Amino acid sequence: MPTATSDDDRDPDLVAVKEGTEVAGGMTRPVGLDRDRILRGAVDYIDAHGLAALTMRRLGASLGVEAMALYRYVPGREDLLDGVVERVVETLFVKDDGDDLYIEEHNGWQDYLMRLAHGIRRIALAHPSVFPLIASRPPAAPWVRPPLRSLRLVESFLGTLTEAGFSDQAAIAAYRAYSSFLLGHLLLEVTQLGAQVSLLDQPEGDPEAQRKTDLTLFPNLQRTEQLLSLDKSAAEFEDALENLLDRLEGVLREARNSGGEVEDLA
Amino acid sequence: MPTATSDDDRDPDLVAVKEGTEVAGGMTRPVGLDRDRILRGAVDYIDAHGLAALTMRRLGASLGVEAMALYRYVPGREDLLDGVVERVVETLFVKDDGDDLYIEEHNGWQDYLMRLAHGIRRIALAHPSVFPLIASRPPAAPWVRPPLRSLRLVESFLGTLTEAGFSDQAAIAAYRAYSSFLLGHLLLEVTQLGAQVSLLDQPEGDPEAQRKTDLTLFPNLQRTEQLLSLDKSAAEFEDALENLLDRLEGVLREARNSGGEVEDLA
DNA sequence: CAAGATCCGTTTACGTAGTAAACGGGAGGG
DNA sequence: CCCTCCCGTTTACTACGTAAACGGATCTTG
Numbered sequence: 001m002p003t004a005t006s007d008d009d010r011d012p013d014l015v016a017v018k019e020g021t022e023v024a025g026g027m028t029r030p031v032g033l034d035r036d037r038i039l040r041g042a043v044d045y046i047d048a049h050g051l052a053a054l055t056m057r058r059l060g061a062s063l064g065v066e067a068m069a070l071y072r073y074v075p076g077r078e079d080l081l082d083g084v085v086e087r088v089v090e091t092l093f094v095k096d097d098g099d100d101l102y103i104e105e106h107n108g109w110q111d112y113l114m115r116l117a118h119g120i121r122r123i124a125l126a127h128p129s130v131f132p133l134i135a136s137r138p139p140a141a142p143w144v145r146p147p148l149r150s151l152r153l154v155e156s157f158l159g160t161l162t163e164a165g166f167s168d169q170a171a172i173a174a175y176r177a178y179s180s181f182l183l184g185h186l187l188l189e190v191t192q193l194g195a196q197v198s199l200l201d202q203p204e205g206d207p208e209a210q211r212k213t214d215l216t217l218f219p220n221l222q223r224t225e226q227l228l229s230l231d232k233s234a235a236e237f238e239d240a241l242e243n244l245l246d247r248l249e250g251v252l253r254e255a256r257n258s259g260g261e262v263e264d265l266a
Numbered sequence: 267m268p269t270a271t272s273d274d275d276r277d278p279d280l281v282a283v284k285e286g287t288e289v290a291g292g293m294t295r296p297v298g299l300d301r302d303r304i305l306r307g308a309v310d311y312i313d314a315h316g317l318a319a320l321t322m323r324r325l326g327a328s329l330g331v332e333a334m335a336l337y338r339y340v341p342g343r344e345d346l347l348d349g350v351v352e353r354v355v356e357t358l359f360v361k362d363d364g365d366d367l368y369i370e371e372h373n374g375w376q377d378y379l380m381r382l383a384h385g386i387r388r389i390a391l392a393h394p395s396v397f398p399l400i401a402s403r404p405p406a407a408p409w410v411r412p413p414l415r416s417l418r419l420v421e422s423f424l425g426t427l428t429e430a431g432f433s434d435q436a437a438i439a440a441y442r443a444y445s446s447f448l449l450g451h452l453l454l455e456v457t458q459l460g461a462q463v464s465l466l467d468q469p470e471g472d473p474e475a476q477r478k479t480d481l482t483l484f485p486n487l488q489r490t491e492q493l494l495s496l497d498k499s500a501a502e503f504e505d506a507l508e509n510l511l512d513r514l515e516g517v518l519r520e521a522r523n524s525g526g527e528v529e530d531l532a
Numbered sequence: 533c534a535a536g537a538t539c540c541g542t543t544t545a546c547g548t549a550g551t552a553a554a555c556g557g558g559a560g561g562g
Numbered sequence: 563c564c565c566t567c568c569c570g571t572t573t574a575c576t577a578c579g580t581a582a583a584c585g586g587a588t589c590t591t592g
Binding site for chain 2: 132135136138139142143145146151152154155158159162168169171172173176177179180181182183184185187188191192194195215218219220221223224225227228229232236240243247
């Protein structure tokens with residue numbers, strides 16, 4: 001009987017979350033506050049207890065400080081969340097340890113898009129409770145499409161594709177298709193990941209009455225229930241990404257052959 | 267100079283939202299309460315003022331009643347939101363007027379998937395502020411993937427594909443790819459739609475200092491800014507959907523030719 | 533028709549949220 | 563030594579979700 005998330009091969013985007021460096025019994029040491037410390041604390045808190053549990057008072061307490069102290073560094077809760085999103089997204093650019101996602105230098109646009117996709121997926125899996133925030137917070141400009149939430153990122157995306165021969169229209173169409181793909185796949189993957197843990201901390205009485213809705217009326221669901229519960233997210237992500245790249249390659253080749261006229265994805 | 271959302275042809279999924287039937291000056295008549303009236307009121311309220319503005323007290327007031335009256339029909343706010351999602355999703359199944367999305371009877375699985383996709387898209391565009399709720403609320407079972415949030419729907423999906431010759435694995439892979447596609451595209455489309463209105467009701471002082479971030483450092487963004495602001499959502503949706511169907515068709519054909527062995531999307 | 537019982541919206545009240553405003557103590561500079 | 567920032571605390575206010583008690587219709591039953 002296969003449980004979720006375990007295939008034989010390891011998922012390279014799935015990295016163990018590192019423990020805090022200095023927390024001993026739950027109290028942190030009372031060194032001076034700092035916007036960056038606050039943001040880091042907020043990310044940690046959301047990772048640990050979920051987004052809904054993050055309140056100014058509790059975040060303050062987790063940093064060993066009263067809630068109002070936070071307001072000297074952060075205008076309010078909303079801006080705090082914006083800061084959290086920004087901070088987590090910027091994880092992409094820091095060359096943490098010997099990992100391979102160094103967005104700027106790349107071998108061809110396909111390699112770039114694959115690196116980028118796995119970089120974002122790694123972020124999503126490292127912070128499942130933060131990702132919905134990345135996905136749904138209103139972006140700076142309307143054409144900044146989550147989860148690619150930084151001007152620098154979009155600039156680099158468009159630059160890479162146009163340098164590779166994409167027309168402006170085609171590059172933008174690719175950008176839209178790519179962001180839709182990432183958002184859909186990762187949001188669903190992360191949601192299911194969160195659902196598993198939230199099912200665990202809700203034992204909910206009878207383990208025999210656990211199967212709340214009986215599926216006798218739904219033969220296809222009943223027959224395929226084990227298959228439906230299998231988690232193939234990594235493989236599906238890879239496959240869909242490959243398909244998208246193939247599609248973009250087709251667009252590029254067509255545009256090259258047919259000379260000048262515009263031919264975007266639509 | 268093209269503004270967003272306006273192409274020459276009309277978007278068939280975009281229907282004008284009908285006005286309330288009985289509201290005159292903002293006060294509703296004080297007839298008896300009712301779970302369905304509450305849910306309808308909640309949907310209307312979210313459509314009108316956004317999800318964040320929905321509170322029990324305000325919803326009560328909009329129905330001409332105190333907040334606590336709602337608790338006789340709804341266990342609490344969370345369940346109210348669940349009810350809202352359920353109600354809006356069920357819109358799919360009602361044959362409202364002479365529209366063509368009658369999910370059950372169909373001509374081939376491609377036709378079914380296209381009808382379904384446009385049906386969901388219609389819902390998303392009719393209730394842009396509700397859709398994020400549809401997308402992110404924890405589903406009944408972990409394998410119910412938003413935005414296809416009903417057992418009946420998933421059952422019908424799997425039944426249609428398996429009847430058409432898909433193996434169980436292939437049908438489920440198709441279900442996953444399809445839901446990811448829908449979620450990504452529609453969530454982004456709806457987000458941008460909400461951003462436009464929220465930019466309008468925030469005139470924000472100087473119209474000359476409106477361009478908050480200057481793009482001199484981002485030449486690709488600067489050059490393609492008008493293109494980026496163009497809204498081609500409908501065409502892109504159609505194109506990506508077509509591509510997905512092609513892909514599924516390939517899977518089906520392969521499986522037919524190569525006899526029995528399993529070949530899912532991954 | 534009288535007398536509960538039941539239904540349903542209101543009132544009151546409590547705990548927790550975000551945050552404005554006043555406060556206070558310690559560090560550094562004149 | 564005193565003044566003045568700096569920075570975290572205290573206090574206080576409003577709005578939220580919701581538990582609990584309340585009260586007037588309306589219905590049921592003898």
